[in-house]
Amino acid sequence: MHNLTLPMQELLLHNQYLKGIKQGLAHTTIFEYIAFKSLERYEFRVKDPEEADLFYVPLFAALFNGLKDYANIDTIIIPQLRAFGKYFDRYGGVDYAFIQMLFSQDNIPITVHQQKTLASMITLGDLNYNYSKYQMRESWRNVNFPLTSNIAQQFEIKPESSRHISTFFIGQINLTDFDTVAAPIREGMANVMRVIPHSIVIDARRYDPITGVYSYNFSRMMSNSKFCCVPHGDGPTTKRLFDTFRTLCIPIVLSDEIKFPFEDLFINYPEILIQIPAFEPDRIPIAMSIPSTKRKLSMKKNMIRVSHLLEQKFDYNIEKGNLMWGWLWVHYFKLSTVAASKRRTLLQSRYLD
Template sequence: MPNIPLRLLTKIHGIVTPTLQRDSATLTARSTKMYAKRAALSLAFVIVLVIFFSISIGTVDLRSYFFPLLQSPAAARPLCATNPVPLRVFMYDLPRRFNVGMFNRRSTDQTPVTSLTWPPWPKKSGLKRQHSVEYWMMGSLLYDGDGREVVRVSDPEMAEAFFVPFFSSLSFNTHGHNMTDPKTRIDRQLQIDLLKFLAESKYWKRYGGRDHVIPVTHPNAFRFLRAELNASIQIVVDFGRYPRTMSNLSKDVVAPYVHVVDSFTDDELSDPYESRTTLLFFRGRTFRKDEGIVRVKLAKVLAGYDDVRYERSVATGENIKASSLGMRSSKFCLHPAGDTPSSCRLFDAIVSHCVPVIVSDQIELPFEDEIDYSEFSLFFSFKEALEPGYMVNQLRNFPKDKWVEMWRRIKAISRHFEFQYPPKKEDAVDMLWRQVKHKLPRVKLGVHRSQRLKIPDWWKRKR
């Protein structure tokens, strides 16, 4: 190796070292940028993947951020984020005498009804229609359609709930109202035969009927053996008729009455407030028992007002038409208690787009976990309603813009109170099945606890 002077080596080192350092720094910077780009691309890919997945399962709606004008109006959106998996229900195949056979009692055909043999509800049934929830629920299970809250399964092992297609309300209306009427024996025998059939069912015995759904919407439905249904999920329209030992909100479902007036489908007036010339409307029976006594008292309190129509009437075809016209031409429709806290009149008012004025201290309303009735209804206690002049003055001073807002809201939600065949998504029956679905977790809790508790209901006993 040649002998290089120390001075020259120092000079060469001073030149080469900074160059190497600069090259190393350049390489490091380039490497850092490369890794940063890769990290950014990876992060962006993950974010896009998460957003795509969220959109696909419906938890993110980018329209609300980037295209707000494309959003659906609030009134048109579903009431809640429903479970995309429908409720699986097994329906027992009962002979027709338990259900549609009551439409034509002369027929001897007892084969279970199918979607092909499903008969329409009788047109000339009058007020029997208001207690026909059982018919529409059965029809919804026979109809094979997508996108609804319920699906019928043929294998009971796959079922989450069991539907008992007994028309208990129609049976009461058909087989003698008066207990001394010999025809009531038919109603009693139907109940006896049904409970015998259920007692022999493997699936009724499995949980004591807790996962079985039975409509009993008339206050006197299942009048002879109602107590035997305590454990099941009952579809009722009024809790005021029965003690808690027979019906309670923890397991039962509040159903709307089936409205008897025609729905107001072309209510598109530019000024609905002024077009409805009657302030407050009521038409019906004024002499009722129990809480219905308030109707007689209201007749006196509301007498003498030119803009209030309080008319005594019985339910005939012509009177139902007159009630429909009266509701459609009124701003507010009065809903006092009948024999029970609720009545069909409330739901007649809703489909007539007449703002309900509810006078009751104990009423329970359907779908209240999803629908806020205060958005389209007014509530008065018995004391307030019977104070002379108070209720009428409140209604006369009610702001027009607030009334119009309620009118629009009631138009938007009235579809949830429609009973129809074929059934539609979020109509009354679809809403009822959703309510059943809401009850099932509590039913399962009760079943699981009862299977392991050594002392049943120990927490209810006094210590």
């Protein structure tokens, strides 16, 4: 593996990521930085690009959300890669890996068009389930990864009676910035939750200094909740899902298009969450009533069991069962096919003489 560094990206990571780490507020998309630092120390990293099977490009694309012109793949990034040498064009970019820990949209470096046409391997923070199911040739290159939770993992499973909130949600209800289906899903969910006894719904306004999410001690409220509703957000995935695993609050997911990280590979999600149709919030009370006490206990134990795989750690070590180990394994299967083609030396055919 060869680790490329682009000057603008290196400057940005210090300004955006490192300050947050020092303050204990890891950015939602911090995996881009963790991957960069981990691969710097990777034992199979090579200095000679001729020996590399995979070229990792620390793009830090999520930090250019709304600023695509400063990290445009076609006009800025690929020309820099070509200036580095012949390697990007040698195999059409199939042996390159990019990470963008947000969903693709029009004003971010890896747009929907790039997601479909860029030959390189792409790690995204959000991936549409139907896309991964019906666009198999394209999605073979793509993988989605967990967003960062800043909440410390709970390992002690408290008695059910100590969780006094029946179901909990915090977030913006009238969410219309990117995905038009988010608002009706959230409004329907909130209306149902408000009539459930002992439930809490907090309509936290984004970027508002008074009613913003971080004005509330929401991690404590989640830790004292039996269930946490997780609706469709700006994209199918939402950061709050990963907060539920950390607080052992059983998530009820209302997002039809969500693609879970490591789904059916390392994690069996029916063992740690409940999913109901996004536009059928009336099922929330039913979903709350179905799991037995034994089942709830099992789900929480499984959340703890997968916590190591989902945790964003800042020791930058690659060890069995952690997040970077998972990233490398996912890419290993793809890379094996690419590397086999790159390394093969064909004999001259006698039919071409």
